[in-house]
Amino acid sequence: MKLRRRVSGAALAACCVFGVPLAAHIVHAADLPPLSHSLTLQAPKPAPPLKLKDLDGRTHDLARLRGRVVLINFWATWCPPCRREMPSMERLSQALEGEAFVALAVNVGEDADTIGAFTSQLDTAPTFPILLDTRSLTLQAWKVAGLPTTFLVDSQGRIVASAIGGREFDHPEIVKAIRELLGK
Amino acid sequence: MRVLTLSLLAMWSAAASARTDTSVDAETGLATWQTETRGIQVRLTQISPDQARAFYLARGFSAQAAERYASQCVFMTVVRNIGDAPIQHRLADWRYLSAGQPPRAIRSKAAWERLWKQQGVPEAARIAFTWAQFPATQTFAPGDWNQGMTAYSVPRGGRFDLHFVWRAGAKIHSGKLEQLRCADETS
Numbered sequence: 115m116k117l118r119r120r121v122s123g124a125a126l127a128a129c130c131v132f133g134v135p136l137a138a139h140i141v142h143a144a145d146l147p148p149l150s151h152s153l154t155l156q157a158p159k160p161a162p163p164l165k166l167k168d169l170d171g172r173t174h175d176l177a178r179l180r181g182r183v184v185l186i187n188f189w190a191t192w193c194p195p196c197r198r199e200m201p202s203m204e205r206l207s208q209a210l211e212g213e214a215f216v217a218l219a220v221n222v223g224e225d226a227d228t229i230g231a232f233t234s235q236l237d238t239a240p241t242f243p244i245l246l247d248t249r250s251l252t253l254q255a256w257k258v259a260g261l262p263t264t265f266l267v268d269s270q271g272r273i274v275a276s277a278i279g280g281r282e283f284d285h286p287e288i289v290k291a292i293r294e295l296l297g298k
Numbered sequence: 299m300r301v302l303t304l305s306l307l308a309m310w311s312a313a314a315s316a317r318t319d320t321s322v323d324a325e326t327g328l329a330t331w332q333t334e335t336r337g338i339q340v341r342l343t344q345i346s347p348d349q350a351r352a353f354y355l356a357r358g359f360s361a362q363a364a365e366r367y368a369s370q371c372v373f374m375t376v377v378r379n380i381g382d383a384p385i386q387h388r389l390a391d392w393r394y395l396s397a398g399q400p401p402r403a404i405r406s407k408a409a410w411e412r413l414w415k416q417q418g419v420p421e422a423a424r425i426a427f428t429w430a431q432f433p434a435t436q437t438f439a440p441g442d443w444n445q446g447m448t449a450y451s452v453p454r455g456g457r458f459d460l461h462f463v464w465r466a467g468a469k470i471h472s473g474k475l476e477q478l479r480c481a482d483e484t485s
Contacts, residue, residue, distance in 0.1 A: 277441075
């Protein structure tokens with residue numbers, strides 16, 4: 115058995131359990147499980163319904179987003195990879211601004227105050243809608259097994275790709291996959 | 299079903315023993331164990347009782363309910379597909395072995411849910427609990443991974459081996475993390 119003494123293990127555990135407040139001063143990013151940059155393409159299938167309110171009480175309905183490519187990310191503030199990938203989702207959103215693309219972040223089981231406390235810590239506050247799945251019913255309808263999970267829905271309302279676990283959403287491979295769906 | 303059970307029994311006893319890497323946080327003393335074998339990476343990091351208590355108290359658990367979970371031996375668990383084919387995971391297939399005990403399964407999320415309902419844990423807290431645990435089942439495409447808590451009935455400071463099982467195509471595979479150690483109360 116190889117023993118490598120380095121600052122990592124417990125720092126990771128602390129991060130995993132508590133998120134940023136405890137982790138910020140002790141976690142070394144290199145020791146965290148790395149974010150991936152792959153999307154798993156799948157045979158197109160109709161997306162389940164998704165109709166939820168955002169932090170401001172406005173209702174968002176996936177059915178009304180036909181004609182656009184939609185990235186749907188299921189997350190929670192206490193989920194470490196969810197927290198880590200969110201800035202890249204904002205960068206992706208900004209990179210595709212003005213195109214037929216929408217990012218939606220569906221939070222599981224938390225309230226607006228809790229979410230706001232997290233997003234206010236980010237260097238750039240998310241400009242995409244954060245939706246509230248308070249009782250995790252949408253999560254179940256989409257057959258999500260773990261957080262974070264992300265789906266890519268094409269302009270016809272079909273799931274065409276998924277990603278389980280944290281991603282670097284503005285990675286060129288992911289941007290390329292989305293641009294191909296956008297027909298560019 | 300009988301064939302599957304026999305297959306799993308054979309898997310648990312013949313779990314491949316790949317190299318286990320261990321790292322220890324110099325600041326807190328909490329440890330991580332990680333192994334990679336045949337397209338899968340499994341990583342467990344100790345969670346201290348204080349961390350477990352604090353996490354669930356902050357999510358609406360009563361002190362009694364939080365203590366019930368923190369009295370377990372809790373690990374942050376990461377499984378990643380590092381191969382080039384999809385793998386299927388089922389936590390119910392995993393077994394842990396500690397001295398003087400027969401192989402045991404990890405308590406399921408459904409079993410915890412029943413307990414929390416009996417103890418009157420609020421729905422929002424139960425939802426957070428459910429999603430904070432490692433998934434019961436999952437299909438990991440190449441590059442996919444999940445992170446979540448797993449809990450073991452092993453005393454503070456006690457050691458155990460963890461036999462994990464996964465499927466790739468029609469084949470069942472298994473691996474082992476050896477001599478995992480529960481965090482101390484004071485970690």
